[in-house]
Structures are given as structure tokens and as C-alpha cells.
Amino acid sequence: MNIGVFLSAADLSEQYTEPAREFGKLLGAGGHTLVWGGSDVGLMKVLADSVQEAGGRLVGVSVEFLQAKARAGADEMIVTPDLARRKAELLRLSDALVVMVGGTGTLDEATEILELKKHGLHAKPVVLLNSAGFYDGLELQLRRMDAEGFLPLPLSQLVYVAQDGADALAYLQEQL
Numbered sequence: 001m002n003i004g005v006f007l008s009a010a011d012l013s014e015q016y017t018e019p020a021r022e023f024g025k026l027l028g029a030g031g032h033t034l035v036w037g038g039s040d041v042g043l044m045k046v047l048a049d050s051v052q053e054a055g056g057r058l059v060g061v062s063v064e065f066l067q068a069k070a071r072a073g074a075d076e077m078i079v080t081p082d083l084a085r086r087k088a089e090l091l092r093l094s095d096a097l098v099v100m101v102g103g104t105g106t107l108d109e110a111t112e113i114l115e116l117k118k119h120g121l122h123a124k125p126v127v128l129l130n131s132a133g134f135y136d137g138l139e140l141q142l143r144r145m146d147a148e149g150f151l152p153l154p155l156s157q158l159v160y161v162a163q164d165g166a167d168a169l170a171y172l173q174e175q176l
């Protein structure tokens with residue numbers, strides 16, 4: 001499976017690096033390909049290192065203004081002219097999407113793929129990987145949108161909230 005993962009480009013503490021390492025190990029050991037933003041920085045690097053060490057493939061989708069940060073040893077590296085085309089490529093190349101902990105960049109990517117899914121422009125499974133309870137607040141907000149009629153389709157069809165990497169991967173394998 002080609003699994004697109006959005007996650008932080010920042011250097012973070014063990015409570016976030018450990019779940020990224022664990023998920024990378026599962027992806028690599030399962031023979032999956034990581035499709036990700038391509039930069040060799042922060043949590044993005046932690047995940048890519050782990051996937052590669054466990055035998056998985058790496059397909060990066062970088063963008064011209066961040067090209068200097070792109071990982072040298074990826075199996076493939078695509079460079080897009082701008083962020084909009086990068087998000088489109090990340091989605092096109094992925095069979096499923098996983099949103100790990102992150103900041104505004106991750107949130108931008110997550111909302112775009114959820115919005116496209118809401119409009120029926122793709123039907124790929126999306127998982128919110130709630131490591132260390134990072135997305136408890138977002139999950140609550142999404143549940144409120146669902147309960148109060150803000151979503152045109154049930155939340156359960158839009159996104160699955162996983163508590164750990166094994167849960168996320170099991171869900172994706174069941175869906176695909």
C-alpha cells in the first residue's frame with residue numbers, strides 16, 4: 001500500500017517521536033511505501049528513517065522552496081512548483097492518508113483531503129492518528145460538527161480516529 005502521511009516538520013520530544021518510530025516500523029515491516037512531504041527534518045525524518053530501516057520504500061513530494069531540505073536517500077523524490085500542486089500529488093500517489101501530530105502545515109493538508117473527500121472528489125481512507133491524545137480537541141470539534149449537522153456525510157465515513165499505529169494500519173488494511 002502507498003500510505004501518505006502528514007506530520008510535523010519540527011523537532012519534538014519523545015512522546016511524539018516514539019509513535020512516529022513505531023508507525024514507521026509497522027509500515028516498513030509490512031512492505032508499504034511511505035508517501036510524505038520529503039523533507040529530512042523533524043518528525044518527518046524520524047518517520048522516514050524508521051520506514052527505511054524496516055525495509056519500506058520512500059516516495060517524497062517536496063516543493064521548490066523547500067527542495068534544499070529534501071531527503072537524499074529517498075527511493076523517489078518529486079518536486080512541485082507550489083504547495084497546492086504538492087498536496088494534489090500527495091493525494092494522487094497515496095492509497096490512504098494518515099494525519100499524525102503536526103502544526104499548521106499538517107492541518108492544512110488534513111483539511112484539504114477531508115474537504116475533497118466531503119465533496120466526493122476522492123474516496124480514500126483517512127486516519128487521524130491521535131498519538132498522546134494530541135487530537136482529542138480536534139476529535140471533539142469534529143464530533144460536534146457531525147452531531148449539529150455541519151457535515152454532509154457521517155463523520156465515520158470521513159475520517160477514522162486511531163489511538164496508535166497498529167490501530168491505524170489495521171483500519172487501512174480492512175478498508176483497502
Ligand SMILES: C/C(=C\CNc1ncnc2c1ncn2[C@@H]1O[C@H](COP(=O)(O)O)[C@@H](O)[C@H]1O)CO
Nearest residue numbers: 006007008009010037039041102103104105106
Ligand atoms: C524546517 C524547515 C523547513 C522544512 N519544512 C517543511 N518541509 C517539508 N514539508 C513541510 C515543511 N513544512 C511543512 N511541510 C508540510 O506540512 C507538514 C508539516 O507541517 P507542520 O506545520 O510542521 O505540521 C508536512 O506533512 C509537510 O508535508 C525550516 O527551515
